[in-house]
Amino acid sequence: xxFTFRTKINLALGAGLALLLLISVGSYSTxxxxxxxxxxxxxxxxxxxxxxxxxxQLKTTESWQRKYxxxxxxxxxxxxxxxxxxxxxxxxxxxxxxxxxxxxxxxPSLEVSMAHGLESMDQSVKTRQESGLPAAAVQAxxxxxxxxxENIDSLVESIKANGSLALQRLHDRTRSSAQVIKLLxxxxxxxxxxxxxxxxxxxxxxxxxxxRAEAQLSDSVAMSRAVTEIMGEGxxxxxxxxxxxxxxxxxxxxFGYELPELLGRPVTQLMPVRHRPAFEKYFNARxxxxxxxxxSGRETxxxxxxxxxxxxxxxxxxxxxxxxxxxxxxxxxxxxTKRISDALRAxxxxxxxxxxxxxxxxxxxxxEQRIQFHNRAYEESLGLNxxxxxxxxxxxVLSSDCYEEVRDKxxxxxxxxxxxYERSQMKPQGGLRDYDMKYFPRYGEGEQKDRVxxxxxxxxxxxxxxxxxxxxxxxxxxxxHELRTPLTSIRGSLGLIAGGVAGVLPDKAKxxxxxxxxxxxxLIRLINDILDSEKIESGKMRFxxxxxxxxxxxxQALAANEGFAxxxxxxxxLDAPDDTLRATVDSDRxxxxxxxxxxxxxxxxxxxxAIQVRLLRADGRVRVEVxxxxxxxxxxxxxxxxxxxxxxxxxxxxxxxxxxxGLNISRVIVERMSGRMDFSSEVGAGTTFFFELPEWPTIKxxxxxxGPVTAGQPAPRPRILVCADDPDVAQLIxxxxxxxxxxxxxxxxxxxxxxxxxxxxYAAMTVDLxxxxxxxxxxxxxxxxxxxxxHLPVVVVSAMAxxxxxxxxxxxxxxxxxxxxxxxxxRLILGLRRAIAGITGDKPRILHVEDDQDIQxxxxxISQDLATFVFAATLEEAxxxxxxxxxxxxxxxxxxxxxxxxxxxLFGDIAQLEPAPPVVIFSASDVSDAxxxxxxxxxxxxxxxxxxxxxxxxxxxxxxxxxxxxT
Ligand code: ADP
Numbered sequence: 001x002x003f004t005f006r007t008k009i010n011l012a013l014g015a016g017l018a019l020l021l022l023i024s025v026g027s028y029s030t031x032x033x034x035x036x037x038x039x040x041x042x043x044x045x046x047x048x049x050x051x052x053x054x055x056x057q058l059k060t061t062e063s064w065q066r067k068y069x070x071x072x073x074x075x076x077x078x079x080x081x082x083x084x085x086x087x088x089x090x091x092x093x094x095x096x097x098x099x100x101x102x103x104x105x106x107x108p109s110l111e112v113s114m115a116h117g118l119e120s121m122d123q124s125v126k127t128r129q130e131s132g133l134p135a136a137a138v139q140a141x142x143x144x145x146x147x148x149x150e151n152i153d154s155l156v157e158s159i160k161a162n163g164s165l166a167l168q169r170l171h172d173r174t175r176s177s178a179q180v181i182k183l184l185x186x187x188x189x190x191x192x193x194x195x196x197x198x199x200x201x202x203x204x205x206x207x208x209x210x211x212r213a214e215a216q217l218s219d220s221v222a223m224s225r226a227v228t229e230i231m232g233e234g235x236x237x238x239x240x241x242x243x244x245x246x247x248x249x250x251x252x253x254x255f256g257y258e259l260p261e262l263l264g265r266p267v268t269q270l271m272p273v274r275h276r277p278a279f280e281k282y283f284n285a286r287x288x289x290x291x292x293x294x295x296s297g298r299e300t301x302x303x304x305x306x307x308x309x310x311x312x313x314x315x316x317x318x319x320x321x322x323x324x325x326x327x328x329x330x331x332x333x334x335x336x337t338k339r340i341s342d343a344l345r346a347x348x349x350x351x352x353x354x355x356x357x358x359x360x361x362x363x364x365x366x367x368e369q370r371i372q373f374h375n376r377a378y379e380e381s382l383g384l385n386x387x388x389x390x391x392x393x394x395x396x397v398l399s400s401d402c403y404e405e406v407r408d409k410x411x412x413x414x415x416x417x418x419x420x421y422e423r424s425q426m427k428p429q430g431g432l433r434d435y436d437m438k439y440f441p442r443y444g445e446g447e448q449k450d451r452v453x454x455x456x457x458x459x460x461x462x463x464x465x466x467x468x469x470x471x472x473x474x475x476x477x478x479x480x481h482e483l484r485t486p487l488t489s490i491r492g493s494l495g496l497i498a499g500g501v502a503g504v505l506p507d508k509a510k511x512x513x514x515x516x517x518x519x520x521x522x523l524i525r526l527i528n529d530i531l532d533s534e535k536i537e538s539g540k541m542r543f544x545x546x547x548x549x550x551x552x553x554x555x556q557a558l559a560a561n562e563g564f565a566x567x568x569x570x571x572x573x574l575d576a577p578d579d580t581l582r583a584t585v586d587s588d589r590x591x592x593x594x595x596x597x598x599x600x601x602x603x604x605x606x607x608x609x610a611i612q613v614r615l616l617r618a619d620g621r622v623r624v625e626v627x628x629x630x631x632x633x634x635x636x637x638x639x640x641x642x643x644x645x646x647x648x649x650x651x652x653x654x655x656x657x658x659x660x661x662g663l664n665i666s667r668v669i670v671e672r673m674s675g676r677m678d679f680s681s682e683v684g685a686g687t688t689f690f691f692e693l694p695e696w697p698t699i700k701x702x703x704x705x706x707g708p709v710t711a712g713q714p715a716p717r718p719r720i721l722v723c724a725d726d727p728d729v730a731q732l733i734x735x736x737x738x739x740x741x742x743x744x745x746x747x748x749x750x751x752x753x754x755x756x757x758x759x760x761x762y763a764a765m766t767v768d769l770x771x772x773x774x775x776x777x778x779x780x781x782x783x784x785x786x787x788x789x790x791h792l793p794v795v796v797v798s799a800m801a802x803x804x805x806x807x808x809x810x811x812x813x814x815x816x817x818x819x820x821x822x823x824x825x826x827r828l829i830l831g832l833r834r835a836i837a838g839i840t841g842d843k844p845r846i847l848h849v850e851d852d853q854d855i856q857x858x859x860x861x862i863s864q865d866l867a868t869f870v871f872a873a874t875l876e877e878a879x880x881x882x883x884x885x886x887x888x889x890x891x892x893x894x895x896x897x898x899x900x901x902x903x904x905x906l907f908g909d910i911a912q913l914e915p916a917p918p919v920v921i922f923s924a925s926d927v928s929d930a931x932x933x934x935x936x937x938x939x940x941x942x943x944x945x946x947x948x949x950x951x952x953x954x955x956x957x958x959x960x961x962x963x964x965x966x967t
Contacts (some may be wrong), residue, residue: 005206009199016196023188030177030184037170043097044163050094051156057087058152065121069128069136080125084118106162110155117148238267238327242283245326254333256305267329272303291318291325302331311335361435361459367414367452369394381459383428413439413455422462434466435459476534480527487527491520522658529661533644536668543586543672545759547696550615550622551579553587557594558613564599569607572598576615581622582696584755589669596662597626597689604630604687617695620749620772625690632683641679642667674755694751718763718836719743723753723779724797725771733766733797733823740829740958748772750779757789764816764835769798780814793835797823826958837886837915843868844888844957849878849903851896855941859891862946863953875900879909887917889956894923894931907934918956
C-alpha cells in the first residue's frame with residue numbers, strides 16, 4: 001500500500017502521540033496508586049500513635065482507678081472517669097484511622113477486650129462504693145483483670161506489628177511502582193521519539209523542498225521575464241484574437257512605440273498595410289494548427305510608428321499559459337544585414353567582373369587540391385566551363401601529363417612554400433602557350449593557424465613576352481657577335497699601327513690612332529657588357545667556381561689596369577696583409593668585377609691621386625674594397641646606381657660614360673658567387689665600392705688520413721658537413737663523427753655551408769638551429785630549394801631542436817633527425833647513419849626474428865628505449881619485412897622450430913640489402929663458424945644478461961659501416 005506524504009506524517013504523528021498517551025495513562029494510574037499508598041501509610045502511622053496514646057491513657061485510667069479505690073475521693077473518681085472517657089475517645093479515633101486490613105482484623109478483639117477491661121474497672125469502682133476497699137481490691141487484682149490488661153497489650157502490639165508489616169509491603173510496592181514509572185517514561189519517550197523525530201525530519205525536508213521549488217519557480221519566471229527583456233530580438237505576444245498582449249523592450253524600441261500604445265491593439269498594426277491580408281490568412285491557418293508549432297527564419301517587413309518600413313526576420317510559435325493560447329513572434333531587424341549582404345553581393349559581382357576581365361589565370365585550390373575559385377581566363381585556358389572546373393580536383397581538371405608536371409609544385413605550395421615556375425600548355429584551340437605560374441600558400445585561421453589550407457594560383461600568359469624576349473636576345477647576340485669580330489681586328493690593327501708596324505707615325509696621326517684605339521676599346525667593352533647582361537638575363541652565364549686565393553687575383557687585376565690608371569695619372573695601391581684569404585669564385589668573373597670597379601675609380605679620380613684596393617676579412621667574410629678620391633656619387637643617383645644603363649646625370653659623367661651596365665653586371669656576378677656588393681660615398685671626397693664573399697673556411701679535415709678537401713671527389717668515408725655556430729661544438733661533433741667512421745668538414749655559418757655544398761658532395765649534414773647569419777630552419781629551407789641539396793639528409797643538433805621541430809610541423813621529410821644538446825655520441829652516429837640510409841622516424845628499428853613470443857616480449861621490454869622492435873616468427877615473415885621496410889639491425893634466432901629451416905638462411909637476403917643491416921645472433925644453441933662470419937655479435941640465450949643484450953644492440957646500432965652513397 002502506498003501512502004501519501006501527508007498520510008505518512010499523520011500516521012507517524014498519531015503513533016507518537018498514542019505512545020505518549022499510553023505512557024501518560026500508565027504513569028497516572030501508577031502515581032495514583034502511589035498516592036493512595038502514601039495516604040494508607042500516614043493512616044497506619046496515625047493508628048500506631050493513637051494506640052500508643054490509648055495505652056498510656058489506659059495506664060492513667062488504671063492509676064486513677066487505683067487511687068480512688070484507696071482514697072474513695074470524689075476528685076479522684078472524676079479524674080478516673082475523665083481518663084476513662086479519653087481512653088474510649090482515643091480508641092474511637094484510632095479505629096477511624098485504621099487503614100490496613102491486617103490491623104482491622106484484630107480490631108474487634110481489641111474493642112471487646114477494652115470493653116471488658118473498662119467494664120471490670122468500673123465494676124471495681126462500684127464494688128468500692130458499695131462494699132468497701134477490701135472487696136474492691138480483691139476484685140481489682142483478680143486474674144481476669146490482669147488477663148484483660150495483658151490481652152490489650154498483646155493486641156496493641158499485634159496491631160502495631162501488623163501495621164509495620166503492611167507498611168513494609170507498601171514501601172516495597174512504592175519502590176517497584178517508581179521503577180515501573182521510570183521504565184515507562186524511558187521506553188515511551190524513546191518509542192515516541194522515533195516517529196516524532198521522523199515526522200519532524202520529514203516536515204523539515206518537505207519544507208526545504210517546497211522552498212527550493214518555490215525559489216526555482218520564481219526564478220524561472222523572473223528569468224524568462226529578464227531574458228525576454230534583455231533579448232536583442234523583439235518579442236511580441238499576441239492573443240488568439242490577434243491582439244497584442246505584451247511586447248518586450250527590444251520590440252518597443254524596434255517599432256518605436258510605448259507599451260500602452262500597443263496593448264490590446266491588433267498585431268497587424270506593426271506591418272505595412274499591403275502585408276496585412278496575407279498575415280491574417282497565415283495567422284488563421286496557424287490557429288487551426290495543433291499547439292506547439294514553431295516556424296523560424298521567415299523574412300517579412302515591419303512598420304514602425306513613424307511610418308518607416310523595416311526588414312525583419314520572424315520566428316513564429318505558440319505557447320499556452322494558464323490555459324490561454326498565446327502566439328509569440330520573435331522579430332529580428334535585418335535591415336542592416338540585408339543592406340550589407342546586398343552591397344556584398346553587388347561588390348562580389350563587380351569583383352567577379354574585374355577578375356574575369358583580368359587576362360591572367362586566377363584560381364584558389366584547397367588542401368584537397370579542389371579548385372574552389374577560378375576566373376574566366378582560367379576556363380578559357382583549359383577550354384572548360386565553370387561546372388567542369390568548380391569543385392573538381394586538379395587531377396580531374398588537368399590532363400594527366402599536365403597534372404604530373406605540376407604535381408610537385410602543388411605539393412610544395414600545400415607544404416607552405418611560395419612557388420614560381422613557368423610552364424607551357426596546349427590551348428584547346430591549338431597552339432602552345434607559356435605561362436608564368438605563381439602559387440601562394442594560404443594559412444588557416446584560429447585552430448588551423450599554422451596549417452596550409454590551400455593556395456592561390458596566378459598565371460600570366462607570357463607567350464608573347466617570351467617571343468619578344470627571344471627575338472631581342474637573338475638580335476642582340478647576333479649584332480654583338482657580328483660586331484665583335486670586326487672590332488677585334490680594328491683594335492688589333494690600330495694597336496699595330498700605333499706600335500709603328502706601318503712606320504713611324506707623325507705625332508698628329510699617332511694621337512688620332514690613339515683616340516681611335518681607345519674608342520674601339522670602349523666599343524668592345526660595351527659589346528661585352530651587353531652580351532654579359534644578356535647572358536645574365538637568359539640565365540646562361542656560366543660560373544666555374546673554385547676555391548681560390550684572392551690576393552694573387554687582385555694583384556693580376558691591378559697589373560692589368562696599371563696602364564689605364566697611368567693614362568689618368570692615377571696610382572693603384574694594393575693592401576692585402578692576409579694572403580691566406582680564400583673564397584669560392586670564378587676567377588675570370590672576379591677579375592671582371594674588380595676591373596670594372598677599378599676602371600670606374602680611375603675614371604672618376606682626379607690626377608695625382610691614388611686608388612686603394614684592400615683585401616680584408618670582415619665578419620667571417622672576405623671583403624674587397626676599391627677606394628678613390630674622386631667626386632663622389634650624387635645623393636639622388638645612389639638609389640639607381642646598380643640599375644641597368646644608369647649614369648649620374650651630369651655632363652662630367654656623361655663624358656666619361658660607358659653604357660651604365662658595368663655595376664649592374666658586377667653586382668649580379670658577386671651575388672652569383674654568394675656575395676653582396678655596395679658602396680659608400682661622400683660627394684667631393686671620394687667613393688668606396690666594396691664586395692664581400694663567403695670566406696672559404698680554413699677547414700682542417702679532422703681525420704688526418706682523409707687528406708685535404710678535394711672538390712667533387714668522392715671520399716673514402718662518408719663525409720658529413722657540420723654546421724655549428726660554436727667552433728668548440730663543431731670540433732666536438734667532428735671528433736664524435738671521426739670515431740663513428742665519418743669524415744667531417746666544419747663550418748660556422750649558413751653562408752659557408754651553402755658555399756661548401758656547391759662544390760663538395762656530402763653524405764649528410766648536421767645543422768645547429770642558431771647560426772650567426774641566418775637561423776638553421778631557414779638554412780634547411782634554402783637547402784630544400786636548391787636542386788643539388790634538395791635530398792641531402794639533414795640532422796638537426798641544437799639546444800632548440802624542439803622549437804625547430806615545431807616550425808617544421810607537417811613536413812616530416814624535411815629533416816631526418818632531431819638531436820637535443822648536450823649531444824649524445826651514440827644517438828648522433830645512429831641519427832646520421834639512419835639519415836644516410838634514408839630512414840626517418842625517431843627510433844632505430846630492429847627486426848627480431850624469433851618464434852618464441854615470450855622471448856620477443858622480454859627482449860623488446862629490455863631494449864625498448866633503444867629501438868622499436870618489429871617481430872617475425874617465421875622466415876617468410878622476416879623476408880617480407882626486409883623487402884618492404886628499412887631496418888637498422890636484425891636480431892636473429894637461428895632455431896625457429898621444427899617446421900622452419902635454420903635462421904641462417906636469411907643471411908643471403910640480408911646481404912643483398914642496401915644498406916645491409918647488421919645481424920646479431922641470439923640463439924639457444926652454439927653457432928657454427930660459417931654463421932659466425934655473418935654476424936656482428938653472437939649472444940647465447942641463457943648466458944646473456946639483460947645488460948649485455950642492451951649493450952650489444954647499442955654497439956651494433958652505432959657501429960661504423962661501409963658507406964654506399966645513395967643515388
Ligand atoms: P659604366 O659601365 O658605364 O661604367 P657603371 O655601371 O660602371 O657604368 O657605372 C654607372 C655610373 O655610376 C657611372 O656612369 C657613374 O655615374 C657612377 N659611378 C660608378 N663608379 C663611380 C665612382 N667611383 N665615382 C663616381 N661615380 C661612379
